[in-house]
Amino acid sequence: MGYAEHFSIANIPFGIASRGSHSKPAPVTRLEDTVFFLADLDLPIDPAITQTFSHPTLNALAALPKSNLRHLRATLQTVLTEPGVVSAHGVPLAQVQMHLPVSVGGFTDFSCSTEHLLNASEAMAGVRSLPPAALHFPVGYGARASSVVVSGTPIARPLGQYYAPDDGEEVVFGPSQAMDYELEMGAIVGPPSTLGEPVAIGDADEHIFGVVLLNDWSARDIQKLEMRPLGPLNGKSFGTTMSPWVVTLEALAPFACAPPPKEFEPKPYLQDKKAESTYDVALEVDVSRGGGRATSVCTARQKWMYWTFRDLVAQQTVNGCSLSTGDVLGTGTVSGVGDGHHGCLLELKKAGGVAPVLAGGEPLVWLRDGDEVRLSGYAGAGVGFGECTGVLKPSRALYT
Amino acid sequence: MGYAEHFSIANIPFGIASRGSHSKPAPVTRLEDTVFFLADLDLPIDPAITQTFSHPTLNALAALPKSNLRHLRATLQTVLTEPGVVSAHGVPLAQVQMHLPVSVGGFTDFSCSTEHLLNASEAMAGVRSLPPAALHFPVGYGARASSVVVSGTPIARPLGQYYAPDDGEEVVFGPSQAMDYELEMGAIVGPPSTLGEPVAIGDADEHIFGVVLLNDWSARDIQKLEMRPLGPLNGKSFGTTMSPWVVTLEALAPFACAPPPKEFEPKPYLQDKKAESTYDVALEVDVSRGGGRATSVCTARQKWMYWTFRDLVAQQTVNGCSLSTGDVLGTGTVSGVGDGHHGCLLELKKAGGVAPVLAGGEPLVWLRDGDEVRLSGYAGAGVGFGECTGVLKPSRALYT
Structure with missing residues (x-):
């Protein structure tokens, strides 16, 4: 604690x-x-x-x-x-x-970390490449609001369809065999925006009430089969854990800093005149197996992400889409260079990736029933997010 | 009228x-x-x-x-x-x-029509093939609830990033140049389900309050750039039009009929003991340009779709995801064989596809500002959906 x-x-x-x-x-x-x-x-x-x-x-x-x-x-x-x-x-x-601190209206999960995108691409498709749009704007997908739960709520291993692990062709049904966590942050929308009216990036902070930690639990086998061409759905929508304390932008202000330099100049609506447009928050994931001692499996920093919360507000609304109070804008997995800085287990399936070793001596390949995943985040000087925890429960037996 | x-x-x-x-x-x-x-x-x-x-x-x-x-x-x-x-x-x-008849909680849009998937694949990627999962279960994505509007509400052409029409490489920003409609139906969720508990397909109707028509307006250029690998977001999230009258399953009961035979047996959770698990509803799209006479550009039937609303309930919840009252489960574009039965303009970009000709003599390639799109649906014997209309407005000038 x-x-x-x-x-x-x-x-x-x-x-x-x-x-x-x-x-x-x-x-x-x-x-x-x-x-x-x-x-x-x-x-x-x-x-x-x-x-x-x-x-x-x-x-x-x-x-x-x-x-x-x-x-x-x-x-x-x-x-x-x-x-x-x-x-x-x-x-x-x-x-x-x-x-749960807010009634979640809409939930969009973006991919703000280019390192995550590169590692995930290598792990999923064998090719280390960014999606075509990734440096033009933050890519994202519509995530599920109804299954967002507060820290401490158990998560049941989902049932679904996926390619049999031993046979690349056969599609089977059952409990996911590739359970993962994702270390994420989320901006909680405060004052809403108007349908049809883009929010200028300079006004983005006025629409962000504060920030939470998110564990975007993922079933990688279900996700892999379903996601072409419409993106992830059932591989994600069974549960997302949110930390209980919303840390305001005002509390984070002393930790404002610049994001990584852009590879090329973005379109004007994503050009942020505020230089210190992100925050330096130290993030960590630890995992406990079978009630054992927690093992730190990842450290990462918010400031490593290519896109900022301000970018997400601008991107979500540029087409006229409205923001509602309680909406969540997720960052996607926060990752950096090196196996110890990968915010999900999928990324360690890249070529040469090495799984962390848990306290009992077992490598953490995928999550097992009973594993507890704990995210934490600390900005400094008495300002942090506390923890965001969840235990993976066995799947329901229905249909299996 | x-x-x-x-x-x-x-x-x-x-x-x-x-x-x-x-x-x-x-x-x-x-x-x-x-x-x-x-x-x-x-x-x-x-x-x-x-x-x-x-x-x-x-x-x-x-x-x-x-x-x-x-x-x-x-x-x-x-x-x-x-x-x-x-x-x-x-x-x-x-x-x-x-x-708007309901406060929309979650909105998942599926692809229930195999014809739509084949035509869209040919138009977007040049290959006429189904997504790997399409016959195993209805694939879908998280659509945007905050921008669902009632029939009659104007829709503004969205701003966004896309490949320049004349140059396959350069990414530009501006109003979409490839505006489309999508003829869809949507099930409105009534009694909610419990997080972690799949809804058996035999119980699906208990969770469906009724059915509406949906126009899932789409900006195909924005969608094309953004959708790899996370699926559509800004190309769709600017607006979806819903018909004002929710037609209950009880009213549709006399029009129950069997869906197309399955290509192969689905997994048990998608095996529906109810043979007449869909409805025979005649759907139509007409478009008026510049206040001119409406031209019928598509007819299609609900019963052509490979997956049913009951399948969607089972698929959405099989992983434990909960349904909330007011959720919308969309069918995706309803299409059939032949140019006159394609529920969106994108599909007519398949090899040999021919655009419909509007009353003024112009071919309908993409929508122009001022075009009015009207969907209608009629089951028979005094039971129908009325209309679902919207006029495309010019884009906001902001940033352009």
């Missing part, structure tokens, strides 16, 4: 929690290992803000103009450091249950 | 409308060219049903168990034929505004 150091007064994340006296899920923030129901704090602010504190999701809060949210953040930073507030209103983290 | 004959007492579709005395959108049904606000009818039925009549979308109504909906249908068929009911409660269709 731990992660108290991720949630200093410099963070002030938002989440949804419940406990005895708050049997209904309601908005909370967190300071170290103490949780505060926002409605308990009697904050001296505009009722337009406080009326969102009784909602069962963060959507109403997230939809507030950024000026309101900045005022709320500053007020919380003041109030939570006043004497007696923690003892009067704080609830130990262990006494609350965390829920 | 017309279409009164689609809405006999045998139909009883559901929609959402507003007018002067009902300034808020509310559930309605329709008999010929007369609309009835359900809340006005003072129906002698369970309050669990009537409480849904004040909602601004059909979601609450759609989520009712099928037994409730069958009771509502039978009651409406009785009440609407009682003397004086039309004069007391009927509102002329021309006096109401129709709205």
Whole structure:
């Protein structure tokens, strides 16, 4: 556990929690290992803000103009450091249950990491090449909102059709035999945009409420058979895990930095005048098998990604598509150069890729039932994401 | 206009409308060219049903168990034929505004027509071949819910990146130069399913509230550049038009028929013991250019499609993915053999394909600004879908 150091007064994340006296899920923030129901704090602010504190999701809060949210953040930073507030209103983290922070409207998952695309191409198709559009704009696909769950929710191994492992031609049905995780980040959309009106890249931050970690669980065998030509569907749509704490762009601001230089100049709608348009967040994946000790299997950094959240907002809306509050814009797998920096197991199937070795001495080729996958992310100076965990459960027996 | 004959007492579709005395959108049904606000009818039925009549979308109504909906249908068929009911409660269709019938949760668009897949493959890649999975299960992709609009809403030509028409290599940015429609049908999900629990194909109908027509507007140039390997995104996500009247499975029951025989036996979860698992609905597309006369450019039939709505429910959920009320399961383009039966313009780019000629004498290669596309569908014996229309507007000038 731990992660108290991720949630200093410099963070002030938002989440949804419940406990005895708050049997209904309601908005909370967190300071170290103490949780505060926002409605308990009697904050001296505009009722337009406080009326969102009784909602069962963060959507109403997230939809507030950024000026309101900045005022709320500053007020919380003041109030939570006043004497007696923690003892009067704080609830130990262990006494609350965390829920999915937002009702997810649309969920688009992009591919922001060119390293991931190169490694995945080599692993899936035997050719180390980028998709034709990958340097022109962030490519993505429509992911599934209904199966996004909060950290800690078990994930069942999906059933589906795939090529028999021993025979490249025969298509069989059963539980996936190639279960993978994906280390991702997601931007949560705040104020919506209007259908038919592209959001200029310079205005993108106004539509981003904050950032979460995502584990985009993937069944590689199901995905491989289905994805030509329409992309992944059932290989992904059985479950995505979201971290419970939404870290705002305001908390991440001190960690702003430049993304990698562009290989060539993008079209004007993707030219960002803000140089420090991404954030330096250290990400990690660890896996525990059979209740054993966790093994770190990957470290990566948000700033390695070629495309930024601001790019994703511009790309999603350039054709007139609207953003809704609670939408998730995922980065796709975060990866870097070298086997220790690959954000999913698929990438280690590239030529010469070596699987990490777990605490019990077994190589981690694909996930087994009972494996626990934990993502974490830390920006620095008391600002982090905590963890995003899930245990892989056996498949349902139905049909098998 | 017309279409009164689609809405006999045998139909009883559901929609959402507003007018002067009902300034808020509310559930309605329709008999010929007369609309009835359900809340006005003072129906002698369970309050669990009537409480849904004040909602601004059909979601609450759609989520009712099928037994409730069958009771509502039978009651409406009785009440609407009682003397004086039309004069007391009927509102002329021309006096109401129709709205999107449901709040769309998830939207998955499948490819149910093998003819469409063959023609599109030939047009896009020069090879007439089915995707590897197409006969094993319905392939699909996550489509965009936020840009689904009701019939009559104009659609703006999207901006995006694509290969310059005269040069196969250069990527340019601007308004799409290859605008297309797609003739589709969509099942609207009623009662939700549980995450992690596949819906057996025999139970699929319990989760389908009804059926609509969909025009899945497509920008073929944008789609072509982006879709490898993750599938279509911006080439589709700018707008999908939905017909305003949801025709229930109960109304379609007399038109149930068998789908085409399977090329080979599907996996058990797609083996449907119900032989008459699809419906015989005649579909048509017509296009008017510059306010001119409408030209019929395509006829097709629902029953030509290889996969059924029941198959889509089974496929979407077999991996544990949950269905939410208001989800849309789209069929993809409905097509048959022969140029006159291709549900989109892309397919006519196959070898030897001939574009239809519009009333003014011009061939319909791609859509022009101002073109109006109208889909219609009729099952027979007073049961039809009416129309699903949209006019293509010029692109926004932003960035161009």
